[in-house]
Every structure is written in structure tokens, then in C-alpha cells.
Amino acid sequence: MRNMIKITFPDGSIREYESGVTGLQIAESISPALARDVVSCSVNGETVELNRPILKNATIALYKFSDEEGKYTFWHTSAHLLAEALQELYPGIQFGFGPAVENGFFYDVMPADGQTISENDFSKIEAKMLELAKKNEPVVRKEVSKENALTEFKADGQVYKCEHIDQDLEDGTITTYTQGKFTDLCRGPHLVSTGLIKAVKIMSVAGAFWRGDAKREQMIRIYGITFPKKKMLEEYLTLLEEAKKRDHRKIGKEMELFMFSERVGKGLPIWLPKGTQLRLGLQEMLRGLLRPYDYQEVITPGIGGKNLYVTSGHYDHYGKDAFQPIHTPEEDEEYMLKPMNCPHHCEIYSRKPRSYKDLPLRIAEFGTVFRYEKSGELHGLTRVRTFTQDDAHIFVRPDQVKAEFKAVIDIILKVFKTFNFENYEAQISLRDPKDTEKYIGSDEIWEESENAIREACQEMRLNAHEEIGEAAFYGPKLDFMVKDALGRRWQLGTIQVDYNLPERFELEYTGEDNKKHRPVMIHRAPFGSLERFVAVLIEHTAGKFPLWLTPEQCVVLPISDKFNGYAENVRHELQILGIRCETDSRSEKIGRKIRDNEMKHTPYLLIVGEKEAAEGKVSVRRQGEGDKGVMSISEFGQFILAEVAKEKANLL
Known part of the structure; x- marks a missing residue:
């Protein structure tokens, strides 16, 4: 008699197999058609290969390449395909780690003596990867003991893999995946075979220390x-x-919004007048958005006693990511730059x-914090060593958590609507x-916190997916992932429920029963940080901000030096x-001035010459409209x- 199992699909339907x-x-x-497009699946919440047998009742989701989980599987296998190609092209090459990332994958490698890998090699690596992919090699999963894994990788001369096995892995947890002549340590999941990979592009090479340790050898x-x-x-x-055209670093420089200085320090942005x-x-x-919600704004110091962060638990959990x-x-005192x-x-x-x-007591602050980021991870305004959070902490009674979370x-969501971030998801x-x-x-506190978030999302009709292991150390959270005009995902707003910090700081309130009770703390930041939000906003809008927000609403362009005085009078009156207005009094032709200021995305260009000066007028051009x-x-x-008034009236 056949043993049948029940498979539950995401829509709740059930089939027997x-x-x-x-x-x-x-x-x-x-x-x-679905079978042709599917690349992996999840069984009871774990993403696995499509050829993994399902032996008992399970919930299942099927992933295509268009799904995030599908892309991860596809690019994970592609990382192995890259390593297989490198193994053939560079005999004796050593392999470190090779994960899938948000947009593709990477592999850290150490070429043998006398070997180099540069941009000149990209085309031959791509060709070799496509050659191997066309073989449609099966990707075979195998569970191995620690002893056998060490023996196998020692035989291949893979010293970094052996170090990883020896220091990080235990018996019963080690799996390998093999395609063709290449075998790698990996938890998976992977494609069933390599034939689905039809297009390959090697994007770049960079240096990377083994295990991220600057004291270890640098790999490629x-x-x-x-x-x-x-x-x-394509x-x-x-x-x-x-x-590239929308890169916030490029546009920020053109619009004179911010700068960096090596002498000031890496990852420390300087906001110029227009950026300010x-x-x-x-x-x-x-x-203005917060006024109806009764927040009280405060300012706190940029440093704090070390003991403050020991009490909160941040020092133990984030000490390595903070400045010492x-x-x-x-x-005999110790202070720290404020990390939160x-x-x-x-x-x-x-x-x-x-x-x-x-209660609720809502404390808000545009608080500047400092966190250590490795030099190689710094990137414009999106990864910096100091940033300002639009932070708030709301202290509530337990019965107020859900209502406040919904607020x-x-x-x-109002912030997202204001800036036309229409494509977002909640996690x-x-x-x-x-x-x-x-x-x-x-466990009880965590369960209570997680359920409060789930219920708030349900009541707000917010379709949120769950991610295990992404919570803050003190509590679960709701993160908002925004897709910009180019479809790239950015993590912006966040809300966190915290029963733990009030406990650690022994916070209390007197209840109706005249007894002492512990409040619950809600952390929230709609922007996330001003630096990151500005970077995303620049790239989302290509620097074309709404008129109410743009730092330079108009610029006066005299057609010759003769009219600089009148231009200055116009600027002064506006x-x-x-009205935020500047004057471009450079000794350049008017056509050049117009082009340069349109490149700066200035909404209005006011051209003045002899006739305008005589009549007290300006000739008006609108960016993109003429x-x-x-x-x-x-x-x-x-x-x-x-x-401006019309735009502001439409703000929520």
C-alpha cells in the first residue's frame, strides 16, 4: 500500500502525494510551465533543492527566479560554477567562501604563486562558466563526517577549506555539493543542475581579507x-x-549636498549648505507629521559612560561594532561615542x-550616533561611521503595545507616500x-512581542513575511524594504518591540492598582537614518526633489556680467x-549656465538681461519643461x- 502525505500550499490548498x-x-x-521555471522550494520553511524527497506531511512553496529565494538558490549555484571554472583555468587555486549576495554572488580565492586575476581575465572566466553550464551537470548533495571532509579537502590542497572545517564545523552538520569535477563545502540549497544558467557576467574584482580579519592574508x-x-x-x-547616472555620490557632488574629507576621516560625511x-x-x-501623535523631542549627548551600554546590553552584543x-x-572613567x-x-x-x-510617553530625537565600519565596507551615505537617526522610543503599558505599534x-506609510515609495514590503x-x-x-516575553507585531500587521492589513534570525538582540521588529525607481531594495523604516531594556534599566510606572509595573518600549525610525534616506531619495528621484524640499528652488542667470547687480537684487527680493535662491554670476555664456544648472536639477532658472532689468522682470524656465x-x-x-503651498497641502 502506498504511503500518502499531505502537501499544503501557500494559498492553504492541500494535495496528496x-x-x-x-x-x-x-x-x-x-x-x-511551472516546472520549467521553478528553481527551488521551501519545505516547512526551509529552502531546499527541487530533488530533495519529502517524506511526511509538509507545507511547501515553489520559487521561481523572480522570487528572492529563487535568486538566492540560482546565484548560490552560480558561485560554485564560478569556482569550478576557476579551478580549471587556474590550477592550484585556493578557495575561501563563496556566497550568494543581493545582486549576484562572489567567491574569495587565493591564486597559486605566479597567477593573477584581473579585469583582463573576465571574458575567459565567463566563457568557461558558460561552457560548463551547457554540460548541464547535476549538483549532487552529500552528507559527510568531519573526518572525511578534512581528508577530502586536504587531498585537494585546500588549506582554507580545511581551516573552516576544523574551526567551524561539527560532525552531523557537514554537507558537500559536487558538480562535474568540483566539490565544495556548503549547506545549500542549489539548483538541480547547472543547465539553467544561460547568461554570465563577471562584474569586478576586489581585495578581501580571509575571514574578514585584517591581520590575515588578503584574497581576491x-x-x-x-x-x-x-x-x-542585458x-x-x-x-x-x-x-550610475543616479548614483547619490555623483549627484550629491554635482548638487553640492555633501562631501567627504580624508583628513576629517573615512566614513564621516560633511553636509554642505545645500545638503544641510x-x-x-x-x-x-x-x-509636522508627528504633531498629531504627541511626541516630545529631546537632545542627548554624543557620548555616554561605558556602563550605560553595559547596562543596556549593547556593549556585550555590539562592542566590536562600536568605537572603543x-x-x-x-x-578613572570610560566613555563611548554614542552607538545608539x-x-x-x-x-x-x-x-x-x-x-x-x-503613558504612552513618546520621546523623539534626531540623534547622531557612531559605529565602526571597516574601510572596505564604507559606501557614500549608505555605509558611514556616523549617522543621524530619526529616532523615538515610546514607553507604553502592555495593553497599549498593539495600538501604539499600529500608529x-x-x-x-505616510512617509513612504509623501516620497512616492509605492513599492515596499514589510518583514x-x-x-x-x-x-x-x-x-x-x-521565551514568554519574546512570544508576547512577536504576537503583538503579527496582530498589528494583520489589523493594519499589512502583508508581512517573517524572517527567522533577523531580530534585534532585545526584541523582534518590523522592517520595511522599499524598492526605488530602478527596482532596487533598501531597508528604511523600522519598528521594534522591547520588553528587555525596561527590565535592564528597572523602569517602572505606578498602575491603577497602585502597584509598580514594568513598561514596554517601542523603538521606531521612519527614515531609518537621514544619511541613508537621503541617499535612497537621491537615487529614487535622480536628484529631482519636490519643490518644497529642494535646497535650491531657483537660480538667477544674468546673460552677462553687466547684469550681475540686477541678478543679485532679484535673488535678495526672493x-x-x-524662496531659496542663488545667483550664477560666472563669466560664462548663458547657454552654458543653463546647461550647468539643469545638471544640478535646479527647478527654476531665471534669466535676466537688459529688457528684464529695465522692466523689473525675470524670464522663467522650468526644469524639464522649458x-x-x-x-x-x-x-x-x-x-x-x-x-510650494500646493505640494505641502498634499503632504500627509
Whole structure:
């Protein structure tokens, strides 16, 4: 008699299959088209190969390349294909780690003596990968003992793999994957075979220390990307070209928003006057949005006593990512550059007795924090060593958690709507129950926190997926992933439920029963950080900000030096009206001035010459729209103020 099992699909439907059925066979039973497109599947929440037998009742999801999980599987196998190609092209090459990443994959390698790998080698590596892929080699999974794994990789002379096995892996946890003549240590999952890989591009090479340790040898990191169709690669490369044009570092320099200085220090952005205006505009927008929600804004120091972060638990969990303690020269004290704002806000809460009537207490701060990032990981405004969070910590009674959490979701969605971030997804980040040392707090507290987030999302009709192991060490969180105009994902807003910091700081309030109770703490940041948000906003809009926000709303362009004085008068009158205006008095032809200022994405260009000066007028051009006619200075002032007022009226 056949042993039948029940397979539950994401929509809740259930089908019966014979025990031992694979994900590929399930896909084939649904439709041949699905079977052609599916690349991996999840069984009871674990992503696995399509040929892995399913032996008992299970929930299943089938992933195509268009799914994030599908891309991960596809690019994971592609990393192995890259290594297989390198093994053939560079005899004796040593392999480190080779994971899938957000856009493709990389492999860290150490060529043998006398070998080099540079951009000149990209085409031959790509050709070899495609040659191997066409063989459609099966990717075979095998469970091995630690002893056998060491023996196998020692025989191949793979010293880095042997170190990894010896230091990181234990019996019962080691699996290898083999395709053709190449075998690698790996947990998977992988494609069933390499034939699905149809298009290959090696993107770059860089240096990378073994295990990320600057004291160890430097390896070569080779980045690549692959696709199941050549057309997809062509579209991706076109997207990359557009992304280069939108690069926030390039546009930020052109618009004179921010700069970096080696003498000031790596990863320490300097906000120029126009960038500062942009930041202030964002802050004022958020302040206006928060007024109905009754937040109280504070300012806390940029440093704190080490003991503050020991109490909060941040020092134990994030000490290596923080700048090391500063010792006072004459007193036995240790201070740290502030890595986060929440401990300071806990101290604000505890400064006086609190009653249940005082809650919720909402403490907000545009708080600048400092965290150590390795030099190789710094990237414009998206990875820096100091950044300002639009931070807030809300202290609530346990019965208020869900309502307050929903209110914060509402704020974040309003921010996204304001800036036309229409394509986003929400992620409930949960703890990994297998890694208990990573987190603080009881199982009961974690379960209560996680359920509060789930219920809030359900009641807000927010479709959120869950990710195990992505929680903060003190509590679960809801993260918002935004897709920009080019379809790239960015993590922006976040909300976190925290029962643990109030416990560690012994925070209390007096309840209706006249007894002491522990509040719950909600962490929230709609922007995430001003630096990262500005970077994403620049690339999303290509630097074309809404008029209310843009730091330079108009520029006056005299057609010759003769009219510089009149141009300056125009600028002065408009600034009195509250319009942000500059003058371009360079001794350049007017055509050059127009082109240069359009490159800076200045919304309005005001051209003045003899006729305009004589009549007290300006000739108006709108960015991307051309000539808007001639107006008096006051007419233009009212015109632009009306446009700003209309935009602000539409802000939520």
C-alpha cells in the first residue's frame, strides 16, 4: 500500500502525494510551465533543492527566479560554477567562501604563486562558466563526517577549506555539493543542475581579507551575476548604467549636498549648505507629521559612560561594532561615542516617577550616533561611521503595545507616500530559537512581542513575511524594504518591540492598582537614518526633489556680467519672500549656465538681461519643461510660493 502525505500550499490548498515526492514533481503535477521555471522550494520553511524527497506531511512553496529565494538558490549555484571554472583555468587555486549576495554572488580565492586575476581575465572566466553550464551537470548533495571532509579537502590542497572545517564545523552538520569535477563545502540549497544558467557576467574584482580579519592574508574577491535568460542580463546591465547616472555620490557632488574629507576621516560625511537645507527640510516634514501623535523631542549627548551600554546590553552584543571606550585623562572613567540613542532615552524616562496616566510617553530625537565600519565596507551615505537617526522610543503599558505599534506603522506609510515609495514590503524579523545566546529575555516575553507585531500587521492589513534570525538582540521588529525607481531594495523604516531594556534599566510606572509595573518600549525610525534616506531619495528621484524640499528652488542667470547687480537684487527680493535662491554670476555664456544648472536639477532658472532689468522682470524656465514666460519678481515669487503651498497641502 502506498504511503500518502499531505502537501499544503501557500494559498492553504492541500494535495496528496506519495511519500518521497520532490518539489520538482509537485511543480510538474501543477503545470509543465511551472516546472520549467521553478528553481527551488521551501519545505516547512526551509529552502531546499527541487530533488530533495519529502517524506511526511509538509507545507511547501515553489520559487521561481523572480522570487528572492529563487535568486538566492540560482546565484548560490552560480558561485560554485564560478569556482569550478576557476579551478580549471587556474590550477592550484585556493578557495575561501563563496556566497550568494543581493545582486549576484562572489567567491574569495587565493591564486597559486605566479597567477593573477584581473579585469583582463573576465571574458575567459565567463566563457568557461558558460561552457560548463551547457554540460548541464547535476549538483549532487552529500552528507559527510568531519573526518572525511578534512581528508577530502586536504587531498585537494585546500588549506582554507580545511581551516573552516576544523574551526567551524561539527560532525552531523557537514554537507558537500559536487558538480562535474568540483566539490565544495556548503549547506545549500542549489539548483538541480547547472543547465539553467544561460547568461554570465563577471562584474569586478576586489581585495578581501580571509575571514574578514585584517591581520590575515588578503584574497581576491570575484563578483559575478547570472541569469536564466540572456535578455535578463542585458536588461540588468542597462539598469546598472541608469544606476550610475543616479548614483547619490555623483549627484550629491554635482548638487553640492555633501562631501567627504580624508583628513576629517573615512566614513564621516560633511553636509554642505545645500545638503544641510535638505536635511532640515526632511526634519521639519517629519516634525509636522508627528504633531498629531504627541511626541516630545529631546537632545542627548554624543557620548555616554561605558556602563550605560553595559547596562543596556549593547556593549556585550555590539562592542566590536562600536568605537572603543575613551579614557578620561585624569579620572578613572570610560566613555563611548554614542552607538545608539535608546539607553539615553531610558534614563530620561527614569528621571522621575511615572504613573499609568503618563503613558504612552513618546520621546523623539534626531540623534547622531557612531559605529565602526571597516574601510572596505564604507559606501557614500549608505555605509558611514556616523549617522543621524530619526529616532523615538515610546514607553507604553502592555495593553497599549498593539495600538501604539499600529500608529507607528501609520506614520511610516505616510512617509513612504509623501516620497512616492509605492513599492515596499514589510518583514517581521524574529529571533532564531536555535541561537539563544544571541538574544536576551525570556521565551514568554519574546512570544508576547512577536504576537503583538503579527496582530498589528494583520489589523493594519499589512502583508508581512517573517524572517527567522533577523531580530534585534532585545526584541523582534518590523522592517520595511522599499524598492526605488530602478527596482532596487533598501531597508528604511523600522519598528521594534522591547520588553528587555525596561527590565535592564528597572523602569517602572505606578498602575491603577497602585502597584509598580514594568513598561514596554517601542523603538521606531521612519527614515531609518537621514544619511541613508537621503541617499535612497537621491537615487529614487535622480536628484529631482519636490519643490518644497529642494535646497535650491531657483537660480538667477544674468546673460552677462553687466547684469550681475540686477541678478543679485532679484535673488535678495526672493529670499526675503522665503524662496531659496542663488545667483550664477560666472563669466560664462548663458547657454552654458543653463546647461550647468539643469545638471544640478535646479527647478527654476531665471534669466535676466537688459529688457528684464529695465522692466523689473525675470524670464522663467522650468526644469524639464522649458520657457514659462516673463514675470515680475513679485509675480514669480507668488507663483513659486503657490506651487510650494500646493505640494505641502498634499503632504500627509
